[in-house]
Amino acid sequence: xxxxxxxxxWLAVAVLLTSLLSGCSKDxxxxxxxxxxxxxxxxxxxxxxxxxxxxxxxxxxxTLAAIEAYKQVEPNVTIEAEYQGFDGYEQKIKTQLAGKTSxxxxxxxxxxxxxxxxKGDFFVNLKDxxxxxxxxxxxxxxxxxxxxxxxxxxxxxGVNAYCLIINKTLADQLGVPADTEWDWDTLYEAGKKLxxxxxxxxxxxxxxxxIRQDMVTMLKQRTGSQWVKEDYSLGFTREDAAASFDWLLKxxxxxxxxxxxxxDLFFGKIDQNPKWINQDIVMAPSMxxxxxxxxxxxxxxxxxxxxxxxxxxxxxxxxxLVRPSQLLAVSNDSKHQExxxxxxxxxxxxxxxxxxxxxxxxxxxxxxxxxxAVAAGKIDAAITHAVELGLSRAGIVDNSxxxxxxxxxxxxxxxxxxxxxKSTPEQAADELIANLTSKLAELxxxx
Amino acid sequence: MSVGRTLKPRKNYNxxxxxxxxxxxxxxxxxxxxxxVSSLYYSFTDYNMVTPPKFIGLTxxxxxxxxxxxxxxxxxxxxxxxxxxxxxxxxFALFIAxxxxxxxxxxxxxxxxxxxxSILGGSVAISVLWRFLFxxxxxINSMLTKLHLGPVDWxxxxxxxxxxxxxxxxxxxxxxxxxxxxxxxxxxxxxxEAGSIxxxxxxxxxxxxxxxxxxxxxxxxxxxxxVNAFQEFTGAFxxxxxxxxxxxxxxxxxxxxxxxxxxxxxYASALSWIMFVLIMAVTAIIFRTSNSWVYYEDGGDRS
Numbered sequence: 001x002x003x004x005x006x007x008x009x010w011l012a013v014a015v016l017l018t019s020l021l022s023g024c025s026k027d028x029x030x031x032x033x034x035x036x037x038x039x040x041x042x043x044x045x046x047x048x049x050x051x052x053x054x055x056x057x058x059x060x061x062x063t064l065a066a067i068e069a070y071k072q073v074e075p076n077v078t079i080e081a082e083y084q085g086f087d088g089y090e091q092k093i094k095t096q097l098a099g100k101t102s103x104x105x106x107x108x109x110x111x112x113x114x115x116x117x118x119k120g121d122f123f124v125n126l127k128d129x130x131x132x133x134x135x136x137x138x139x140x141x142x143x144x145x146x147x148x149x150x151x152x153x154x155x156x157x158g159v160n161a162y163c164l165i166i167n168k169t170l171a172d173q174l175g176v177p178a179d180t181e182w183d184w185d186t187l188y189e190a191g192k193k194l195x196x197x198x199x200x201x202x203x204x205x206x207x208x209x210x211i212r213q214d215m216v217t218m219l220k221q222r223t224g225s226q227w228v229k230e231d232y233s234l235g236f237t238r239e240d241a242a243a244s245f246d247w248l249l250k251x252x253x254x255x256x257x258x259x260x261x262x263x264d265l266f267f268g269k270i271d272q273n274p275k276w277i278n279q280d281i282v283m284a285p286s287m288x289x290x291x292x293x294x295x296x297x298x299x300x301x302x303x304x305x306x307x308x309x310x311x312x313x314x315x316x317x318x319x320x321l322v323r324p325s326q327l328l329a330v331s332n333d334s335k336h337q338e339x340x341x342x343x344x345x346x347x348x349x350x351x352x353x354x355x356x357x358x359x360x361x362x363x364x365x366x367x368x369x370x371x372x373a374v375a376a377g378k379i380d381a382a383i384t385h386a387v388e389l390g391l392s393r394a395g396i397v398d399n400s401x402x403x404x405x406x407x408x409x410x411x412x413x414x415x416x417x418x419x420x421x422k423s424t425p426e427q428a429a430d431e432l433i434a435n436l437t438s439k440l441a442e443l444x445x446x447x
Numbered sequence: 448m449s450v451g452r453t454l455k456p457r458k459n460y461n462x463x464x465x466x467x468x469x470x471x472x473x474x475x476x477x478x479x480x481x482x483x484v485s486s487l488y489y490s491f492t493d494y495n496m497v498t499p500p501k502f503i504g505l506t507x508x509x510x511x512x513x514x515x516x517x518x519x520x521x522x523x524x525x526x527x528x529x530x531x532x533x534x535x536x537x538x539f540a541l542f543i544a545x546x547x548x549x550x551x552x553x554x555x556x557x558x559x560x561x562x563x564x565s566i567l568g569g570s571v572a573i574s575v576l577w578r579f580l581f582x583x584x585x586x587i588n589s590m591l592t593k594l595h596l597g598p599v600d601w602x603x604x605x606x607x608x609x610x611x612x613x614x615x616x617x618x619x620x621x622x623x624x625x626x627x628x629x630x631x632x633x634x635x636x637x638x639x640e641a642g643s644i645x646x647x648x649x650x651x652x653x654x655x656x657x658x659x660x661x662x663x664x665x666x667x668x669x670x671x672x673x674v675n676a677f678q679e680f681t682g683a684f685x686x687x688x689x690x691x692x693x694x695x696x697x698x699x700x701x702x703x704x705x706x707x708x709x710x711x712x713x714y715a716s717a718l719s720w721i722m723f724v725l726i727m728a729v730t731a732i733i734f735r736t737s738n739s740w741v742y743y744e745d746g747g748d749r750s
Contacts (some may be wrong), residue, residue, distance in 0.1 A: 091707040098710070100498035119710065208690075219704055261603025261691045262583050274584050318465070409504060416692045420605060438514070 009212055045076060047339045049432035052082040052096075052103035053326075054089040056271065056293040059360040066347065066356045073346060079338055087268045097122050097331070104334040105344055107326045110145060111408075113154055114400035123153035124330040128438050129341045133349055136366035141243055144397050145324050155348055156324030158289060158362035161390025162213070164310075165284040165382075168303040174201065176282050181402070182310045184218070191256030194282070203260045203295075205276050205284040207267040211248065211257070211419065212411045214285065216245040216402075217309070217319040224316030228402040232444040234436060245418045252419050260419040271297050288386040289325040289362040295380075306386035308311060310391060322387075322394040324360040354378075365386045404443065410435045490717035494672055495710045508715035510707050512713040518718075520693050521701035524609060527577055528697060532613040540620040541661070545653070548625045558628070565621025574685035577615050578602065602687055607692040612682045620649055624667045631657065640716035664742040670730055 053063060053313050060083050067079040082103055084092075090112060096102040097116065116122050117423065126132045134152065146154050164182070171178040172196075176190055184446070191203035206214075208434075219227040222243070225235040247298030251257060258275055266273040271293040275281045284294055295304045297371065328347070330340045347353050354369035363371045373379050401407065414432045417423035423431070465472075490507055492500035511518050547558050568574050581587050581601035591597025601611040634657060642652045655725035680699035683689060689696040689704075700723070 094710060095707060115710075120498065218692055259603060261600055261605070261634060265602055265687070266584055267690075274582075313561075413693075416690065421691050422605075422692065439462050 003358045026314045027377045038098075041286055044248045046078070047076060047336050048078045048080060049105060049340050049343060050080045050103035050336075051083055051105045053107035053345065054084055054086045054183060055360065056085070056296065058296060059083075062360045063356050066242060066353050068113050069352060069356055070346060073350075074339075074342070077279045077343065085269060086209035096281075100333045102180045102331045102333060104328055104336060105328060107157065107328055108154060110398075111400075111403035111405065113327055113329070114148075114403055115146040115405065117153060117227040118203055122329075122332055123335070123338055124150075124332055124341065125151040125153060126155065126330070126341065126344075127313050127315055129338075131338060131346045136349055136368055137237045138321065138365065141324075141365065150202060154327035154329040155344065156327055156365045157348075157367050158211065158325035158359075159387050159391070160287045160289050162285070162309045162321035163216075163288050163386035163390060163392075164307045165286055165288075165294055165386075166305045167279060167282055167298065168305045169301070169309075174198075176203070178305060179307065181308050185313070186309055187253055187310055187311045188247070188254065188256060190319045191251065192254035193202060195255030199255065200280050202275065202281045203269055204257050204282060205263070205281040205286075206257050206260075207264050207270055207275060208260060208415055209267065209272075209287055209421075211260070211320070211415045212408060214310070214414055215244050215411060217250065217321070217395075218247070218312065218319050221312040221315035221320040224396075226396060226399055226402050228407055228436065228440065230399045230401055232401060232440040233278045234433065234440075238429045238433060241432050245414070245423075245425035247427045248415070248418050249421070249425055254422070254435065257419075260416060261399060268296070287321075287325065287362075288383050290389070291380065291383050291386070292360065304382055306389070311393070318384050318392045318395040320390055320395045321398070322390045323398070324365070401440070401443070406439060406443070407436065410439055428436050449586040465712065486719055490715050490720050494713040494716070496712050500713065508721075509712050510714070511717055511721065517696070517701060518692070521696050521698045522524070524694065524696050524700040525677060525679075528609060528679065529673060531610070532616045532679075533672045533676050535613070535668065536617045536620050537623060537665065537671055540623035540668070541619060541665075543620070544624045544631060545657070547624070548628060548631045558625075560623060562621035565619045565624075567619070568680045569615065569619060569679075571681060571685050573617070574682050577611075579683065580600060580684045581611050596700065603691055605692040608687050608691055608695050615677065615682050615696045616676065617685075623672065626664055626668060627661060630661045634660050658741045660744065663743060664740050666733070666737050670733055673729060673733070674726055677729075681696050 015168070025092050042410050046307040051063075051067065051285060053059070056062075063083065067081060070077065070079060090109065093102065093106060094112065095106065099199065101123075103182050122314070132155075134155075137155070141156065141159075142152065145156060146152055166178050168178045169178075173315055174194060176194060180186070182190075187203070194203050207435070211286065216227050216417060217235045219240055222240045227235050229235050231401070252259070257263070258273075258281060263270075265339070269285065271290070272287070273281075276284065276294065276298050281296065284290070291306065292306065295302075311320070327346055330344060331336060333342050348364075349356075349366055349369065351368060354364050354366075354372040355376040355378055358376075359380050363379060364373055364385055370379075374384070410432065412426050414423070414435075417431075418425065418428050489500060491502060491508075492502060493503050494500035545553060547561065568648045577587055583600060583603060585600065585601075587597035591599065600607060602608050616745060638656050638660075640663060644658055647655070678699055679697055680703065683695045683700055684703065687695045689700045698718075699722075701713050702718045705718060706710045734743055
């Protein structure tokens with residue numbers, strides 16, 4: 001009797017557990033069903049794509065408008081927008097890619113693409129996609145930035161050039177020349193003079209990433225080569241590094257830059273820096289795609305122009321950085337790759353899209369799109385000017401080791417020590433070389 | 448004949464109870480135990496979330512202890528942070544709780560007001576607000592300048608930034624305060640009457656009656672706040688991003704950076720286990736020393 005009762009109880013337990021599992025199974029079946037394309041209804045089937053990007057308000061508004069326009073092209077495709085500022089975007093994207101929950105189409109920065117292409121096969125090879133027309137794009141540009149292991153895994157959204165974004169109205173008021181070609185010495189003298197006249201004013205808007213870029217640029221200009229080479233060796237000497245840091249220390253002390261402690265509160269969001277908004281800073285060394293963000297926070301009557309970034313006297317390489325503003329890629333985990341590629345093709349090649357988007361991702365790289373946007377007056381002349389200058393003086397192309405986040409972090413750390421006066425230029429040079437050597441050996445062993 | 452009848456054993460209902468809590472058990476197993484155990488495994492691999500993890504023995508731990516100066520920097524920063532923010536927070540919470548335990552008109556409103564920062568929590572929005580309050584051109588410096596006391600570089604100075612972040616944590620003392628308030632309410636009033644009859648002053652009654660009887664709650668608050676402080680992340684990430692010069696580079700930031708900036712999941716798992724061991728050790732020390740300072744009215748269960 002007892003035996004029977006106990007059996008009945010455990011049977012009840014088993015039934016309940018089975019029901020629970022059955023419920024899960026049913027859900028899975030339903031989910032699978034919804035992913036199976038019904039052949040006869042394929043052309044009329046509703047498709048939802050996720051599109052992920054970072055940017056400022058202008059870019060968000062224009063991109064949303066483009067998504068709206070695409071509804072007229074493909075009524076059965078819905079694009080879900082996932083947009084935010086730059087801060088934190090990289091972490092989100094990498095986590096989603098690793099977890100296979102990424103958007104179908106996503107905007108990426110070049111260094112991440114280089115890193116990710118080494119780590120795995122995340123993106124659709126657009127060469128295999130007949131729906132994507134790459135003929136309007138410069139092949140050398142693609143080969144430099146979009147092709148990895150002979151696969152075209154992303155498309156540049158625009159041509160970005162490192163430049164000086166200049167508040168010309170303020171520069172004219174303060175007697176700072178707005179149309180000159182700077183070298184590090186003339187820049188230092190002008191910045192020092194400006195800060196001596198008015199201690200609330202600084203010549204350059206920056207954060208530690210921008211200073212890191214300046215230091216890397218200086219090294220390239222001194223050596224004519226990559227600061228970190230593709231074979232995991234250093235491309236500069238101790239003397240090169242010490243001279244660069246010496247300039248940085250002097251510039252910080254003289255007030256050429258806003259103190260890093262203040263400016264770094266706006267790391268990755270320099271347009272929110274009150275010193276720029278209150279027009280206490282004249283120029284921002286930055287990528288041209290940032291221009292609109294920096295312009296939009298200033299009064300409408302302020303004139304913004306662009307100029308070449310700083311090039312050393314006797315530079316062996318200009319160090320002028322030209323590269324994709326961002327890149328767009330289609331995830332290999334996308335369940336609607338064909339539809340995603342079609343949208344990407346429209347977004348990049350269609351004249352209507354170009355007119356809607358204008359210069360929110362800098363100058364369009366497709367010639368016909370560029371012409372359409374210019375004709376419609378949708379590209380800021382200052383951005384075009386920056387890109388033209390950049391292309392005319394472009395320096396060597398960065399390699400993926402130099403762009404590695406751990407490598408860059410080492411320079412970031414040294415830059416901060418020098419900026420805060422916690423390290424002499426010679427100590428900084430020694431530490432940079434020691435830490436880089438160690439890290440590069442580790443990376444080489446890991447690759 | 449029935450005199451010799453054996454009593455039937457009590458029916459066993461364990462399986463029914465287990466069924467009722469099954470959802471919670473499943474959640475525990477899936478979301479707590481599995482990650483806990485798998486992170487220990489990953490800490491012995493070079494897992495980067497992309498390629499399959501490859502076993503590398505103690506290499507991650509060796510690299511952390513022998514080749515990573517940032518590890519020691521994050522330990523140092525976190526240690527200072529815990530040692531300052533936790534005691535100050537508890538002291539302030541207790542102080543306010545004593546004040547708010549008075550029988551006054553409008554006291555409930557004041558209790559609510561003081562609790563509000565705790566409800567707001569250490570969220571991103573509050574962190575952004577803190578940044579704007581304390582930056583060089585912020586309202587705090589505006590007020591200090593008017594008083595000829597400023598400006599202070601609250602967030603931009605490597606010597607000051609960590610304390611400014613600590614202030615944000617201390618400001619959220621409401622939950623500790625509520626626990627202290629509840630404890631104070633439970634202290635028998637006849638003890639105070641006896642003290643009053645014997646001529647004890649208020650400070651002396653606080654030291655001899657209130658504080659000893661609150662020590663179990665002090666212990667609870669101390670452990671909870673200490674554990675949370677070791678894992679503090681949001682303020683340091685949103686406001687200062689570990690800067691300036693890594694002066695706010697808390698352990699959780701180090702962990703985050705290795706995991707989500709560098710994709711070094713194995714390494715990050717090893718760091719998280721080191722944090723776990725560290726917190727366990729500090730907790731054990733607190734519990735062991737609590738024998739000498741925590742008073743239980745019922746004598747505890749040690750007798």
